[in-house]
Amino acid sequence: MTAAANNSSRPGDGDSVGIVETKFATLFSEASPLKFLNGATLAPICVAYETYGTLNERRDNAVYVCHALTGDAHAAGKHAAEDEKPGWWDGLIGPNKALDTNKYFVICSNVLGGCQGTTGPGSLNNETNTRYCLDFPFLTVSDIVSVHSELVRYLGIEKLLAVVGGSLGGMQVLDWTVRFPDQVRAAVVLASAPKLAAQGIAFNAVGRRAIYADAGFLNGKYYESEGPRYGLALARMVAHITYLSEDSIELKFGRRLQDSDRFAFEMQKETEFQIESYLHYQGKRFVQRFDANSYLYLTRAMDYFDLSEGHATLADAVRNVQARFFVASYDTDWLFPTSQSKELVSALLQVGKHVSYVELACPFGHDSFLIDLGPLTDLISPFLEQTLISAKA
């Protein structure tokens, strides 16, 4: 297995991993298919992934990045020099960054059920030669992690240095440390929680309803037509509000109007205020890159996630983890509030696990873990360095 991405990093690229490409792996087989938590089986599964940096000879420097709800495998660098934006966590991944590609081999893959290269409801079912649509197996965070874990084996890595993720990505990290304790030395859990709180489920429910209620939804069999564009955009608009904070909306938009300094007194003008215009724009952009069925599946996976399920307490659930933890929450995040991270930290402390925790101050709400990378870098860098040292000891 080669790490092609590293070679393209040239002096002058600054702190970028340079030009990268998405690769594809075919995992599982008829003989040994992926077994979903709900009993379904599926094979083969195609996984889109990217890697940055070089896997060392001891194969002990691999760091797996788990993306959040609507992320993808393209976490760092650019696919082409003229790309407007780099990968979604480019500020954290690269030479001399928190996930330092001079030291670590960083892997990021699109999740099972996603729509950016990995098998999901929009993929073709080879048996029927039609798309899965809602016949795709009902998936959970555990099923997502089972596929990640298989990719790690496919890449010839026995034990990861670390698994890193925010939000739904953090849930994957947690599931991973509990279900495959031997595979993870360190876990970085950002703006996440051991379960989705009722408030989060509530917002997901509104998003799904918006999709179902769209006449274009056609019970999920919309791939030959326009699809539930308005429903999906509305789902995104609602969700996007939950990723911001009162302060950040106020700061960024306030009550400012979009086109004029006067009210239009036009009932159907939906972009009068800047915040309105912004949300509509976010909805529209989202529809161009995301599949409504994937949105349904992945928000459900998030709703179902509860690390303590099947255990008397959360502490019991984490009793067998071997990884050391770094947990961070944000003071303005009301979707994954600090109290939920603290619950996790308490449980880990209770069973004597190695855990570091901070609540960071940042105005950007839940999205802070994607934006405010300075303080994270100061803490993640030593955390990973020390884990690597202890791995060699």
Next chain:
Amino acid sequence: MSKSRYQLPDLSVQLVDDLIIRHIDKGSSVIDLGCGDGRLMQRLSGEMNCNVVGIDVELGNVAAVMRRGLPVVAADLNKGLADIPSDTFDFAVLSQTLQQVQHPKLLLKEMLRVAKRGLVVVPNFGHWRVRYEVLRRGRTPITHALPYEWHESPNLHFMSMRDFRELMQSIGLRIVKERPIINGRSVDQAWAANLRADSAFYLLERTSSTTSEPA
């Protein structure tokens, strides 16, 4: 700050750390409250094979502890230890911090809720030079380590050894061991310790009458 004013001597870091380490069992679990950059934690982990966790409010200190490869939880001791489960640790350490927290009584109780035993090092404001300073000049004493005027001092509370003993009795904590620190040396016992000690070390334990309601 006037040079002629008496200053409580800066306790040698080495002395205090040695004293604490001497009272901690090898391989035990320890929580260091106000751990700073994790200096003591590293010794407990390295020399004593302890399972150790630090608590500190400063982000810079959190990063410093993590650079040592040790676990640390950012928290404000003024808000108690609500996120630390009960009976999690063998020892809780509170070194030269008690006089700086808003609610010392609450924190002492919290310490002995999360740990079986508590190790506390506090300055003794009952030292004769302090008393003399107040009497002769009518001035508040300043410590050498924390050379602040009264209005900017992080030291919120000024207690003597006698005060401390009385507080322990009132909240039902037992002083298993008390070691006055005099002229930079910790001693087993001392004549007129409350007059002569710069600081004091205490090993604390719960008793059956330890109150559990908030202070």
